[in-house]
Amino acid sequence: MNKKILALAVVAGLVGCNSSSSDNEAQSGESFDLRILHINDHHSKLDATGPVELTLGGVEAEVEVGGFPRLVTKFNELQNDNTLRLHAGDAITGTMYYSLFREELPDALMMNQVCFDAFALGNHEFDDGNEQLAHFIDTLQNGTDGCGTEVLAANIEVPSTNPIYDMYAPYKVFDVAGQKVGVIGIDIAAKTQASSSPSEDTTFLDEVETSQQYIDTLQEQGVDKIVLLTHYTYDNDVAMAKQLTGVDVIVGGDSHTLLGDKEFHETIGYGNPLGEYPTVVTNASGDEVCVVTAWDNAQVLGELNISFDEAGNVTQCAGTPHLLLGDEFTNPDEDSDGTLTAEQLETIETYIVDTPQLSIVEKDDGTSEKLAHFADQVEEKMLEVIGNSNGLLCNERTPGSNHSSGSLCTEGSEEREFMNKHGSIMANVVAEAFVDMSLRSDLAIQNSGGVRTTIEEGDVSVGHAFNVLPFTNFLVNLNMTGQEIINTLEDAIDNVVANNSSGAFPAAANLRFDVDMNADNGQRVSNVEARRKNTDGTFGEWHDIELDNEYVVVTNDFIAAGGDRYDSFVPVYEDADRREDTGLLYTDSLINYIKKLEANGQSLEIPEASEMSVQNFTPLN
Numbered sequence: 028m029n030k031k032i033l034a035l036a037v038v039a040g041l042v043g044c045n046s047s048s049s050d051n052e053a054q055s056g057e058s059f060d061l062r063i064l065h066i067n068d069h070h071s072k073l074d075a076t077g078p079v080e081l082t083l084g085g086v087e088a089e090v091e092v093g094g095f096p097r098l099v100t101k102f103n104e105l106q107n108d109n110t111l112r113l114h115a116g117d118a119i120t121g122t123m124y125y126s127l128f129r130e131e132l133p134d135a136l137m138m139n140q141v142c143f144d145a146f147a148l149g150n151h152e153f154d155d156g157n158e159q160l161a162h163f164i165d166t167l168q169n170g171t172d173g174c175g176t177e178v179l180a181a182n183i184e185v186p187s188t189n190p191i192y193d194m195y196a197p198y199k200v201f202d203v204a205g206q207k208v209g210v211i212g213i214d215i216a217a218k219t220q221a222s223s224s225p226s227e228d229t230t231f232l233d234e235v236e237t238s239q240q241y242i243d244t245l246q247e248q249g250v251d252k253i254v255l256l257t258h259y260t261y262d263n264d265v266a267m268a269k270q271l272t273g274v275d276v277i278v279g280g281d282s283h284t285l286l287g288d289k290e291f292h293e294t295i296g297y298g299n300p301l302g303e304y305p306t307v308v309t310n311a312s313g314d315e316v317c318v319v320t321a322w323d324n325a326q327v328l329g330e331l332n333i334s335f336d337e338a339g340n341v342t343q344c345a346g347t348p349h350l351l352l353g354d355e356f357t358n359p360d361e362d363s364d365g366t367l368t369a370e371q372l373e374t375i376e377t378y379i380v381d382t383p384q385l386s387i388v389e390k391d392d393g394t395s396e397k398l399a400h401f402a403d404q405v406e407e408k409m410l411e412v413i414g415n416s417n418g419l420l421c422n423e424r425t426p427g428s429n430h431s432s433g434s435l436c437t438e439g440s441e442e443r444e445f446m447n448k449h450g451s452i453m454a455n456v457v458a459e460a461f462v463d464m465s466l467r468s469d470l471a472i473q474n475s476g477g478v479r480t481t482i483e484e485g486d487v488s489v490g491h492a493f494n495v496l497p498f499t500n501f502l503v504n505l506n507m508t509g510q511e512i513i514n515t516l517e518d519a520i521d522n523v524v525a526n527n528s529s530g531a532f533p534a535a536a537n538l539r540f541d542v543d544m545n546a547d548n549g550q551r552v553s554n555v556e557a558r559r560k561n562t563d564g565t566f567g568e569w570h571d572i573e574l575d576n577e578y579v580v581v582t583n584d585f586i587a588a589g590g591d592r593y594d595s596f597v598p599v600y601e602d603a604d605r606r607e608d609t610g611l612l613y614t615d616s617l618i619n620y621i622k623k624l625e626a627n628g629q630s631l632e633i634p635e636a637s638e639m640s641v642q643n644f645t646p647l648n
Contacts, residue, residue: 065113067280070121072324084378091353093326095137096390115280116149116258139172147212148180149258153223161190179212182237184230209245213257242273251339268308268316283323317344409490414621418633420482423451424529449639454478454534460620468581470537476530500583500613506605509572514595522592531591535640543645
């Protein structure tokens with residue numbers, strides 16, 4: 028069947044962007060307009076982000092962005108009779124809303140206020156294993172305000188004895204205004220296996236082959252409007268679209284990619300789009316596919332409008348990634364009392380009204396009330412100040428990747444330039460904390476993806492530490508030779524290159540090296556130096572790592588067991604004579620390190636360049 032797009036409009040406003048003017052009644056059968064409203068990678072960020080600083084109509088202002096109470100309002104505003112509400116995975120892990128409430132799962136409650144039609148499993152859904160995932164799916168589908176959200180994952184298979192067996196489906200055919208629309212779920216296979224904790228009997232199938240298999244299945248059933256709901260990264264989605272036939276739309280997640288107008292985001296000074304919304308790709312049959320994703324952390328609601336002719340051909344697709352703003356704007360100038368003039372506020376309001384990508388959105392009262400029950404408990408704990416930071420401790424995954432978890436460190440800033448050369452500042456500080464807390468250790472290795480956000484200059488609270496390290500890991504000491512340490516670094520970096528798993532990139536303390544991402548596997552790390560810890564807790568001199576001699580390496584038990592493809596850790600971790608379970612909790616160790624600094628009259632600091640794990644970095648060409 029020909030799926031060629033006959034006409035394509037990518038300008039905002041063509042199909043009812045930022046309004047309900049394109050709402051349709053039940054379709055006549057001669058043509059069909061489908062609206063997809065979507066988010067991805069909210070990572071337990073249930074409340075608003077910020078306030079963040081934006082330039083709106085030339086006026087600099089601070090305002091809150093996103094959060095589920097605003098998402099619910101915007102979903103309801105944009106809903107028409109022909110709408111699917113989709114979530115492309117990674118709902119859980121990332122803030123204290125998950126860390127503190129693994130039983131109650133406010134993420135599921137908030138998702139049920141939106142009432143998604145379908146949710147694709149992401150890699151982080153498996154962070155605490157299949158049993159916890161089963162609890163999450165059950166809470167989503169059958170818990171408070173459960174509304175029948177379909178959980179989809181076509182390329183994941185489990186036996187009947189697995190906790191998640193029969194709790195998800197490969198696809199779902201939705202009746203939308205009398206038209207059949209098939210939605211297929213796809214998870215990122217290698218990354219989920221390597222970077223999360225699925226049970227051993229969980230099988231992950233090839234994403235492209237599985238997608239085509241179920242596209243063919245749906246077409247055999249007479250379904251000619253097909254959507255892939257993927258947690259597979261934007262780049263992978265684009266590459267996959269070129270290999271497939273029969274798919275109309277790919278709604279994706281995982282890479283936390285913002286799509287949209289780059290000039291607009293440069294103008295407001297927030298966000299860095301990596302492609303157009305939608306991105307149009309030519310598939311293996313010469314037909315075109317519309318690809319979208321919606322950034323992260325519940326900041327953006329994607330609105331995609333697709334028109335089909337009576338034969339099921341896409342004739343048009345256009346849309347808007349809506350950045351959801353609060354209604355309180357303040358002056359960010361340090362010399363100001365925070366008040367903007369009436370003229371400035373009028374300028375801001377006019378600019379937003381004239382800009383389809385921006386919306387001032389009121390919070391949904393019911394959603395706010397439900398979230399407040401958990402927010403009050405989180406706030407009480409988060410507000411406990413435990414120390415201070417003398418600098419902006421920016422976060423990054425692979426150097427130069429501009430991951431959204433370090434969005435406060437803007438392009439061109441000193442901190443961003445520093446990270447482009449040396450990697451994550453925050454991850455390096457975390458590694459330093461682990462070496463300090465694990466008394467017997469010489470050095471630390473930490474996967475950058477396990478470090479989730481930035482700590483700003485000023486007071487540091489328990490909440491900051493939890494947001495940086497939201498997982499329930501323990502620290503382990505491993506007795507490793509210098510060669511095994513180098514092999515581990517190579518394993519991790521190869522996972523970045525081979526599997527696009529940016530969070531595998533290693534950070535370290537008392538270990539420094541050069542990285543060339545263009546070199547062959549096994550030769551990307553060079554000039555490796557290490558330092559040992561003295562009996563009094565001080566450190567010895569830097570020296571070329573001794574390949575045949577042992578060092579005590581402290582790390583988290585996730586990568587120690589081979590997570591994120593840290594494969595060379597595994598034989599050491601499994602050897603009782605070379606492994607020590609410290610009993611130190613991951614997040615508590617960072618909290619106690621910050622408290623220790625405070626007790627000694629010290630603060631968190633941006634490390635000197637000579638203390639950073641990456642000394643020289645050559646990015647992929």
